[in-house]
Amino acid sequence: MTTLLLGCDFSSAPTVRKPIVVALGHERGGRVTLSQLLPFTTLDGWGQWLSDTPAWVGGFDLPFGLSRELVLELGWPATWPELMAHYAAMSRAEIRTAFAAFCAARPVGGKFAHRRTDGPAGASPSMKWVNPPVAFMLHAGVPRLLAAGAAVPGLHVGAGDGAKVALEAYPGLLARELIGRRSYKSDASAQQDTPRWVARADLLSALERGQTRLGLRLSLTHAQRDQLLADARGDALDAVVCLVQAAWSLARRDSAGPGYGLPVDIDPLEGWIATA
Template sequence: MNKDAQNAWSGQVRLIGVDFTSAPRPRKPITVACGHLSGQCVFLESLETCVDWTAFEAVLARPGPWLGGFDFPFGLPREAVLDLGWPLEWAALVRHCVILGRERFRTILDEYRQTRPFGQRYAHRQTDRPAHSHSPLKLVNPPVGLMFFEGTPRLLEADVTVAGMHCADPARVAVEAYPGLLARSITLDSYKSDEKKKQTSVRHEARKRIAIALREGAHPLGLRLAGDSALIEQIIADASGDLLDATLALVQAGWSLQAGPPNFGLQDGFDPLEGWIAGLA
């Protein structure tokens, strides 16, 4: 680690957890949990919403040192990139997708999917199988491919370091979070829905169990969530689960910070074109 990187991580580091959407708007904003790590505790300090790209880009521009866990795929499956003849270096790949534009990107992935054998339509990254995460080529339910398309160019443009994939500002570092991975380690019960009719008391109780487990450190990452009780009640009450997902991403970011630079706990030798999910063994 060079001297600049050492200096960046020598003081108090802020933590950010981000529940992402590829189309932020007032009814479905990007949700941000902010806090810090002290010993074995992640302290939740505030919850924010970004209703448009300008607000999200302002979060990325905040001066460091900070480490953020972002709930969108940072890379694409190498298999698909090779098949499509796209660039094999992360920054070049991201820029290539920007040049294609959102609709052309979508069309190419739709066409590529039809060339693959039935039952294997979606290529996956090495991290997706053990995490049980969706392929970044998926464009609906959920549209994680569009999340890659919208999220990664903004990390690149903001000059944020993407751990193990892209070196930029050493005081602002992003890791890929996947709240569902941590939530499933606590309960397999569904805990969220954007549909009013599915926002049931059963899901409310599941969110409550997750929040209690986080506060007790009763999960594989072992960190305890601390914070004002009103904030904890707020994440439990949010039936969409967005505030809880941002908080789960915050805990994953805390785990990465505890692991420290240069790899922040990400698996040794992971594919820098594909990325790796924080907290995945």
Template sequence: MNALVRSPAPSVPLRGVDFSSAPSRRKPIVEAQGWRQGSVVHLQGWRRHASLPDWQDSLREPGPWIGGFDLPFGLPRELVVAQGWPLSWAPLMRHYTCQQRDDLRARFAAFCAGRPAGGKFAHRRCDGPAGASPSMKWVNPPVAWMLHAGVAGLLAAGVSLPGLHDGDPQRLALEAYPGLLAREVLGRRSYKSDDVARQTPDREQARGELLQALRAGCTRLGLRLQASPEQCQALCQEPRGDLLDAVLCLMQVAWSLDQPRHGWPPEVDPLEGWILTAPWAAA
């Protein structure tokens, strides 16, 4: 008689969050929800948060849950030293998130002005391997303000940021970056745009190819996305890519579940943090 083969038990609830530092009804924070079962990531659905207070309320929901958030969790050590700011993560973030953005913009602009062309910004060690914008960049995209608003919300909600800050062990937040996973499939092809004039059939086709790769498990994460036909249609047809970015974050945080240190390399600078699935060798 063949032994009964049991499928792996579902994991804790997962969240993938496409973040905005100035959410609105037109451009909300989008949260994909799901769970992992073995090598399959099940997409449950999405929630949209049209304001920062609404999003922060969701962070206070009881755990267990683990989220991957598309926002930087740290600043480059080089910048922090140059500014004379605290060299421990929690005091640094409390100091940074209490500063006025106009003052930060002036500080960052002065820092960049004294550096050579091509090296204006300071970078975290994870930026290069992930292909991410420097976390001090205040325009196109304004990731410095994403850090300013996002980390403040995470700290206020008492969430744990593994490797950086101890909070509620039942509610864990990890830094994700959907562009890293998207580029693995599409290279430099664009799959989204907030500009209506650039919401082209080519970008819709790219979203379809990216979704197909996720469903087939054709990425180095070794995971397959399970989504309903209606969910797949929404992922392909939403031209801003917010739904798809949230799902990419969901896949990245699902990958972290069976990784040592949630996928952090041992050598990570605890002031700067690390981006999920970024390869240490490329650093």
């Protein structure tokens, strides 16, 4: 039976204009086929879909953990399930206050605490509450993944039967490999220009030709390609990139350590970004 794969471009405050986007597909013989794009305009609607869908392996573009250095400095629980419960019980205002105080006490150039995965992935620290507000994405996303019964390799066994597996993904990692640091998306209409359209086209072309170290080729219909090119915000394209990262991880489900291609020495508090 083919495993349902999903890639998710996440928002901690989805709207009709900028929804959470889930890309569904499957992998066979090194080819990742996109089957559907699903938009979700509410967090609860997204969470309910994850709960109602019986089995999946997904790559989610949101952080799954906090820096061990940060957690220990704040005196928060130092095991992942207890930390997530503590974090979920806080308000966004309380999170912002705690993180701002932490940063204020540190020297210029070293304000934020980083996870070990941030460097290899080129990712923002998961404690950032603006530009992008990834700390709030963790706060909104991880509790709903857990409520859906997802296992989180390296961090959490899960309440279900292991049929749902959530992996932290980051589309910027794969995009930079293929098109460098060229911008391919923008939420600002004034910046939704021809160079970004060309960058999206180049990124899609490279994915379809399998020009990545992941060794996978993306399979699209003409209509899907047109839709992804037309999405100047890049949300659907990012979801598709996460789908490819989830496919690579699934192929390594039985690798050493926590599996799914994650490091053997993964920090069980911080987590790791798939494919980094």
